[in-house]
Amino acid sequence: FFFCCIGCSIMSEEEAPGPDVHYNLEGKLRFIQKHIFDLGMCFDKRKKVPWVLHVCSVPCKVPQYYLAGCCFPCCVSFNHREVLLNGRMYEEYMCCQGAYGKCYCNPCTRKIPHCCLIAEVICCTGCSIAGNRKYMNEKYMTEDSITEKIVLIAAAVLSFLGFFGAILGCWVNGVLNGQQEEHLAETEKQSTLRPFTRWKPTGENDLWQLWKCEPCCGKPCNVADAIKCLACWILPCFSLCTMSKFYASSVGDEECTLLGHVAPYLGALLCAMFFPIPPFNSAPCILLRTATRHNFRGKSGTGDPRYLFGDCLIGFLCSPCGLCQELRSQPVESWDWYAQMKEKSVETGTFSIKVFAEERGSSTPSE
Numbered sequence: 001f002f003f004c005c006i007g008c009s010i011m012s013e014e015e016a017p018g019p020d021v022h023y024n025l026e027g028k029l030r031f032i033q034k035h036i037f038d039l040g041m042c043f044d045k046r047k048k049v050p051w052v053l054h055v056c057s058v059p060c061k062v063p064q065y066y067l068a069g070c071c072f073p074c075c076v077s078f079n080h081r082e083v084l085l086n087g088r089m090y091e092e093y094m095c096c097q098g099a100y101g102k103c104y105c106n107p108c109t110r111k112i113p114h115c116c117l118i119a120e121v122i123c124c125t126g127c128s129i130a131g132n133r134k135y136m137n138e139k140y141m142t143e144d145s146i147t148e149k150i151v152l153i154a155a156a157v158l159s160f161l162g163f164f165g166a167i168l169g170c171w172v173n174g175v176l177n178g179q180q181e182e183h184l185a186e187t188e189k190q191s192t193l194r195p196f197t198r199w200k201p202t203g204e205n206d207l208w209q210l211w212k213c214e215p216c217c218g219k220p221c222n223v224a225d226a227i228k229c230l231a232c233w234i235l236p237c238f239s240l241c242t243m244s245k246f247y248a249s250s251v252g253d254e255e256c257t258l259l260g261h262v263a264p265y266l267g268a269l270l271c272a273m274f275f276p277i278p279p280f281n282s283a284p285c286i287l288l289r290t291a292t293r294h295n296f297r298g299k300s301g302t303g304d305p306r307y308l309f310g311d312c313l314i315g316f317l318c319s320p321c322g323l324c325q326e327l328r329s330q331p332v333e334s335w336d337w338y339a340q341m342k343e344k345s346v347e348t349g350t351f352s353i354k355v356f357a358e359e360r361g362s363s364t365p366s367e
Contacts, residue, residue, distance in 0.1 A: 038098060038134075048143035051179055052186050055148045058178040065185075068193050069177025070170050072313055073129070074121040076177045076193065079309035080132045081117055083184065083192050084139065086306045087358075089113040095120060097131030111353050114291075118283040126157075126169060129176050136180060140187065151176060195310035196303040205300075205328050207314065207321050216327040216335075225332075232335065233323075240265060241337040246326075247288065249334035250295035251357050256337055257349020264288060264355070289315040291355035296326045298357060305358060 059066045069076045085092055093113035095103050109116055121128045130152055136142060144152065154172050185191045197207040205212075218225030232242040240262070248254075248261040256262065268284035275281035294311040297303060303310075314322040333339065340346070 038102070046141065048137075048141045050145065051142050051148070051183055053179055053182045054145070055151055055175050055179050058175045058182070062178055062182050065178035065181040065191075065193065066174045068309075069181065070174030072317075073125050073170075073173035073177055075309055075313045075316070076181065077121045077125060077128045077132060078117060078312050079192055079307060080177070080180060080184065081121075081128070081135075082114075082308045083188075083306050084132060084135050089117075093117065095131075096124065096127045097135045099131045099134040100127060114355065115283050115287050118286050118290075119280045122283070123280075125173060129173060129180075132180060133176065136183065140183065142183070148179075190304075192307045193309045194303060194307060195313060196297060196307075197310070197314070199297065199300045199302045199325060199329055205325060207318075207325050209328075210321065210324055212328055214328070215332055216324075232338070240269070242335050245337040245340065246330075246335040247292050249330065250292045250299075251355070252295075255340060255344075255347065257347050259351040260349035262346075263351060264353075286312075286316055288355060289319060293322055293326060295357040296329055300329050 053061060081093075081097070082089070090110065090113055093110075093116070095116070117128075120131075133144075133152065137144070151172055154168075181191065181193055199205045213221045213226065216225075216229045232238045241256075244262040244265050245256040247265065248256040253260065264284075265288060268288055271284050272281050290308065290312045293315045294305070294308060297311065298305050327335070
């Protein structure tokens with residue numbers, strides 16, 4: 001092992017192999033690199049560049065990214081992974097993106113990568129940030145300094161040290177998330193942490209305009225339609241059907257079906273009520289809420305569909321305000337399951353685990 005490291009160190013940077021060919025390792029080392037752990041720390045001799053911003057200067061130079069990464073580390077980490085693996089989640093996602101070993105993902109896990117990612121960023125926030133960093137190191141050919149490696153290790157350790165670790169982990173998560181966001185912003189020429197609180201048409205459907213009740217409460221607003229809207233969304237016996245119909249409209253399906261739209265929400269609610277292990281019990285509900293808002297934002301033509309920070313943040317922390325904004329952007333038919341039942345019976349349909357409209361091929365182009 002020692003002589004292999006020496007041999008690789010004298011190889012020119014231009015000729016140095018990468019992980020796509022397993023650093024040209026042979027024998028047991030190749031098996032370890034391919035199936036167990038990335039040995040790039042010893043054998044990757046390619047020329048790399050430092051990060052755009054040093055980790056210690058993040059709070060002073062980009063305080064907005066630092067505060068977002070510190071206060072909402074789960075949402076930022078989730079957004080970064082979705083941006084980095086955009087369109088390849090089902091093929092390339094793995095727990096912590098292989099930063100702590102190439103874990104085996106069974107076929108069931110491979111089918112629900114978004115849900116697994118939500119559980120990962122909530123349960124192991126520091127490790128998920130390290131996974132994003134590992135992927136960015138390879139994609140953008142960046143290299144961590146000694147200080148950054150120490151901070152990265154601290155982030156992973158502090159995730160498991162309870163309340164005391166959480167206090168120190170806020171700073172660590174903030175600087176790491178902020179540094180990675182600044183690098184992405186320089187690459188993308190815009191920040192990926194835009195909340196998209198103002199939907200098109202501009203000024204007519206903002207997140208805080210709760211006094212606007214059209215068209216969900218009638219157009220113009222009236223008491224009868226307002227009572228119908230409240231009953232459908234608040235009463236437990238009706239809300240499941242309403243949410244399922246609204247979700248069906250978000251993915252571009254004209255009719256709500258039992259397997260295609262009711263089953264995912266019913267499964268998510270049952271998981272939240274009876275599955276004993278947090279955060280896995282709440283992950284399906286958070287995912288469906290995030291996906292529904294993301295899909296309707298795409299239909300309104302607002303923002304870049306690759307960025308999910310605002311959808312996750314508002315869908316999770318400010319769900320009532322976000323839901324009202326979504327309702328204002330869509331006609332009553334998008335959630336009126338009763339009107340569908342009067343016209344025709346609800347069909348069985350086909351079950352689908354793809355919750356984003358882009359993955360189903362029904363996305364609407366946006367700016």
